[in-house]
Amino acid sequence: MxxxxxxxxxxxxxxxxxxxxxxxxxxxxxxxxxxxxxxxxxxxxxxxxxxxxxxxxxKERVKSSRLSFADIPEAFRDITVSSFDLSLYKTPEGKRQAEIAKKLCSNYIKNFEQMANSGKGLYLFSNTKGSGKTRMAVSIANALIKHKNTPVKFTTAIRILEEIKATYSDNNKSESDLLAAISRVDVIIFDDIGTENPTPWVKEKFYSILNERLINGKVTMFTSNCRIEKLNLENRIVNRIQKMAIPIKFPEESVRGYIAEKENENYMKMLLK
Ligand SMILES: Nc1ncnc2c1ncn2[C@@H]1O[C@H](COP(=O)(O)OP(=O)(O)O)[C@@H](O)[C@H]1O
Ligand SMILES: [Mg+2]
Ligand SMILES: [Zn+2]
Known part of the structure; x- marks a missing residue:
């Protein structure tokens, strides 16, 4: 030089x-x-x-600022894909699906560079709440931030739309700046899409965000309680989600109950001593 x-x-x-x-x-x-x-x-x-x-x-500073930018819920800050517990699923079908989902997600992280170059994200879905979709999405976010040095934003479709609305009444914020920032971030996770019954305005904004991200080749991830084709959204949105995300089926089994049961068992042992 x-x-x-x-x-x-x-x-x-x-x-x-x-x-x-x-x-x-x-x-x-x-x-x-x-x-x-x-x-x-x-x-x-x-x-x-x-x-x-x-x-x-x-390096540590950048990592730490990325973690706070990501907006990952406090309780989920340290969870990993490897601690995704397969023994919590009770039915053979649930166990099998959880095992496949875990494998696909951890291989996605391993092959992230290639996936990102093709702009491919994931679509984690199952009809049943409490089957581990959000937990898995957050674990992937943690891995990308910590090991792949990638900025990630974790949000819900509703929260993004509220942020957009908030710019209308705030003179210091502009909608176009916010939309530009949302289209630029390397990885964005939309938690829980498909549950809302969206207004035309919401559909229009969601469409333009996804379209921008698709054009820019950015990675977008989703968790949802229904398969892509069944989403309560227009075809042009559904088509874009199909292009930008690989669907992964989660079990039709809630592990919330089992987690509570396990926890109580441990307390019971303590009380029996
Ligand atoms: N495989 C798993 N191992 C450990 N904890 C899990 C697992 N799946 C779900 N959980 C926990 O169960 C709760 C519900 O999971 P969550 O990911 O929110 O479900 P979903 O998004 O599918 O509704 C959360 O507290 C989560 O941490
Ligand atoms: Mg969820
Ligand atoms: Zn220094």
């Missing part, structure tokens, strides 16, 4: 440092004396030029 290149790199690193500092890192819980919380260390090279080096703390 010649000196001009080096100076340019230093400048762009500095700009990047400033942006990161202003945008997200100011609120990050990290304190670093080495770089004064800027994420960059300035040193002088052999030619007497000042160059910027990334500080060791930067």
């Amino acid at each position: 010649d000196t001009t290149q080096q100076m340019q790199q230093t400048k762009s690193l500095r700009d990047m440092g400033k942006k990161l500092t202003q945008a997200t890192l100011m609120t990050s819980p990290f304190k670093c004396d080495k770089c004064n919380n800027t994420g960059f260390i300035l040193t002088t090279n052999d030619n007497g030029y000042e160059i910027a080096k990334e500080c060791e703390c930067l």
Whole structure:
């Protein structure tokens, strides 16, 4: 690298440092004396030029800011695909489906680069609530953030639409900025689609978000209580979801009851002592 290149790199690193500092890192819980919380260390090279080096703390800062950007519910912050418990499913069919779903999801993460290049996400579905769809979607988000260095946004269709509505009454926020941000984020997860009975306005917004993401080749994931073809949405939306996501069937079995049962068993043992 010649000196001009080096100076340019230093400048762009500095700009990047400033942006990161202003945008997200100011609120990050990290304190670093080495770089004064800027994420960059300035040193002088052999030619007497000042160059910027990334500080060791930067990777951790970015990871932590991504985790808070993702909006993952507090209770789900640390769950993983590998701790997805197959023994909770009682019927042979449920066990089998859970096992396949777990395998498909963990292989999806392994092959994420290729999937992302083709803009392919996942569509996790089953009619029964409490079968583990949201838990799995969040585990995938955690893995992509922590191990694939990918920004992920976890949300529900309803929440996004509320955020859009909120821009109408807030002079500091614009709908187009928000929509642009939603179309740009690498991975977005829409939890629980298909349950609402959408108004025409909602359908229009949801369509334009999905269409933008499809055109930009971004990864979109869904959890839903019905198969794609049965979604209570227009054909043009259904068609786009079919293009952007691979369907994965979850068991028709709620594990909520079993989890409560297991928990109570443990307390019972304690009380019996
Ligand atoms: N395979 C699993 N292993 C461990 N916990 C699970 C599993 N499946 C579901 N749960 C837990 O059961 C509850 C309901 O699961 P959830 O993912 O919300 O279901 P769904 O989204 O299908 O309605 C959550 O508390 C979740 O953490
Ligand atoms: Mg759910
Ligand atoms: Zn530092």
